[in-house]
Amino acid sequence: MQKTGRTKSSFKAGMYLLETLTSGMYNEPLSIYREYIQNAADSIDILRSQKKKTSMKINIDLDPLDKRITIHDNGFGIPSDIAQKTLSSIGSSDKAHRGLRGFRGIGRLGGVAFSDKAIYRTKAQGENIESIQEWDCKKLREFLADPQKSSLSIKQLFNKTTTFYQQNSRRTSGSYFEVVLEGVTSFRNHIIDIKKVRDYLSQVTPVPFPPECTYSEKLNDFLSKNLNHYGKYEIILNGEPVYKPYQNKVKITKKGYDEIIDVETFIIKLKGKIVAVGWYGIRKDLLGAIARGSGDSGIRVRSGNIMIGDAHILDSCFREPRFNSYTVGEVHVDSPDLVPNSRRDDFVDNETKTLFYNSIERQIGLPISKEIRIQSRLASTGGTINSDNRKNLIKENVETAKNEKQIQNQKLLDNIPDNVTSKEILKEILSNCHNCSHLSNVFSKFLKS
Numbered sequence: 001m002q003k004t005g006r007t008k009s010s011f012k013a014g015m016y017l018l019e020t021l022t023s024g025m026y027n028e029p030l031s032i033y034r035e036y037i038q039n040a041a042d043s044i045d046i047l048r049s050q051k052k053k054t055s056m057k058i059n060i061d062l063d064p065l066d067k068r069i070t071i072h073d074n075g076f077g078i079p080s081d082i083a084q085k086t087l088s089s090i091g092s093s094d095k096a097h098r099g100l101r102g103f104r105g106i107g108r109l110g111g112v113a114f115s116d117k118a119i120y121r122t123k124a125q126g127e128n129i130e131s132i133q134e135w136d137c138k139k140l141r142e143f144l145a146d147p148q149k150s151s152l153s154i155k156q157l158f159n160k161t162t163t164f165y166q167q168n169s170r171r172t173s174g175s176y177f178e179v180v181l182e183g184v185t186s187f188r189n190h191i192i193d194i195k196k197v198r199d200y201l202s203q204v205t206p207v208p209f210p211p212e213c214t215y216s217e218k219l220n221d222f223l224s225k226n227l228n229h230y231g232k233y234e235i236i237l238n239g240e241p242v243y244k245p246y247q248n249k250v251k252i253t254k255k256g257y258d259e260i261i262d263v264e265t266f267i268i269k270l271k272g273k274i275v276a277v278g279w280y281g282i283r284k285d286l287l288g289a290i291a292r293g294s295g296d297s298g299i300r301v302r303s304g305n306i307m308i309g310d311a312h313i314l315d316s317c318f319r320e321p322r323f324n325s326y327t328v329g330e331v332h333v334d335s336p337d338l339v340p341n342s343r344r345d346d347f348v349d350n351e352t353k354t355l356f357y358n359s360i361e362r363q364i365g366l367p368i369s370k371e372i373r374i375q376s377r378l379a380s381t382g383g384t385i386n387s388d389n390r391k392n393l394i395k396e397n398v399e400t401a402k403n404e405k406q407i408q409n410q411k412l413l414d415n416i417p418d419n420v421t422s423k424e425i426l427k428e429i430l431s432n433c434h435n436c437s438h439l440s441n442v443f444s445k446f447l448k449s
């Protein structure tokens with residue numbers, strides 16, 4: 001069929017797209033805290049890069065009785081001339097390619113799914129204009145549930161349920177961005193449960209290591225030295241600062257506690273470039289998994305010092321998935337090729353992701369798994385050994401295995417009769433390794449030549 005000139009585009013973005021970007025995005029309602037804190041941290045980074053302020057905070061006020069959440073930061077804010085455009089763009093962001101955490105232009109929509117009203121209020125340094133956007137989230141949900149309205153476009157729905165206005169502010173100094181969510185509810189209301197929120201913030205957000213933890217300083221030094229940008233922020237929940245969940249002791253599932261006697265640090269390199277750095281705690285006894293509820297078990301993955309996925313993201317890198325829960329630790333990724341997916345529960349699929357997981361398995365998961373097995377075997381015969389001896393034992397095992405393999409290979413070579421040509425040897429190997437396509441290809445190449 002012949003093309004007969006251009007036709008007008010009939011593209012339409014329907015209103016249900018907004019539902020996908022709000023309630024459809026997050027299995028865990030608490031994720032909205034991660035999104036707003038990520039925005040606050042990005043904004044603080046922008047201001048820090050201009051060296052205008054040193055003390056910057058993120059304050060969260062949670063009122064479970066009034067069902068209200070307020071998240072306030074004194075970062076860069078949004079200048080009044082671009083505030084409306086910035087807050088009215090969905091799925092595009094000025095942050096892209098600026099080395100900041102966000103870039104998809106959707107994170108701030110999270111709160112819309114769990115509140116009746118969302119208010120974004122902001123002011124930039126040196127201005128006396130405050131810009132405000134309000135979302136009538138209740139009305140938005142009513143529209144989405146009404147079949148009569150199903151033909152609305154996303155733009156029409158946005159215009160019917162949001163308002164933007166500006167007003168004079170009393171001060172020109174200072175900058176801020178404030179999120180107020182009113183009438184907040186979620187399944188079982190974890191989103192307004194102060195303890196649950198504190199636990200979540202301490203595990204997921206870029207807060208400092210606790211001052212009382214003896215390895216905090218060592219880790220701060222290591223991460224500051226080896227990451228391009230190691231951001232940590234003062235986050236205050238209802239007046240109390242939030243810290244990461246790490247302590248000198250870990251609570252064991254069976255009973256009692258074990259000590260973290262030191263931390264081991266590591267660097268993951270791919271093709272000669274650093275893509276991640278991390279640490280894990282060395283347990284004194286290493287018997288039994290760390291209790292789930294304590295919030296510290298498992299080696300966690302972080303990007304921009306914000307957790308990706310959950311405590312089990314690296315389970316598959318261990319001999320047995322449960323072995324990940326025997327440890328505490330973090331892997332901070334630092335590579336433009338490891339991009340968090342839009343739900344931030346893993347990375348976008350690509351070759352670097354595969355190589356990264358393989359390296360974690362080889363460098364971290366397998367050695368730790370071996371240590372756990374050695375210790376539990378010893379314990380079943382009534383003994384245990386300390387961490388240094390455990391590591392030496394593994395080294396010796398690896399060396400012995402290597403030596404045994406070498407002796408075996410040598411024996412095989414020695415047994416080849418003198419009259420056999422190398423071509424015949426290659427044929428013999430090829431006939432036995434047809435399951436390995438890579439090896440077969442290599443040998444076939446030699447046999448042809």
Ligand SMILES: Nc1ncnc2c1ncn2[C@@H]1O[C@H](COP(=O)(O)OP(=O)(O)OP(=O)(O)O)[C@@H](O)[C@H]1O
Pocket residue numbers: 035038039040043073075076077078086087092093094095101102103104105106107108109176177178
């Ligand atoms: N706390 C804040 N301070 C200053 N600007 C903010 C703040 N929160 C949001 N913004 C502005 O609103 C925009 C949209 O935020 P949103 O979280 O939706 O997207 P994003 O952060 O750009 O990308 P992502 O979807 O990956 O989070 C941001 O790009 C930023 O310009």
Ligand SMILES: [Mg+2]
Pocket residue numbers: 035038039102103106107108
């Ligand atoms: Mg964001």
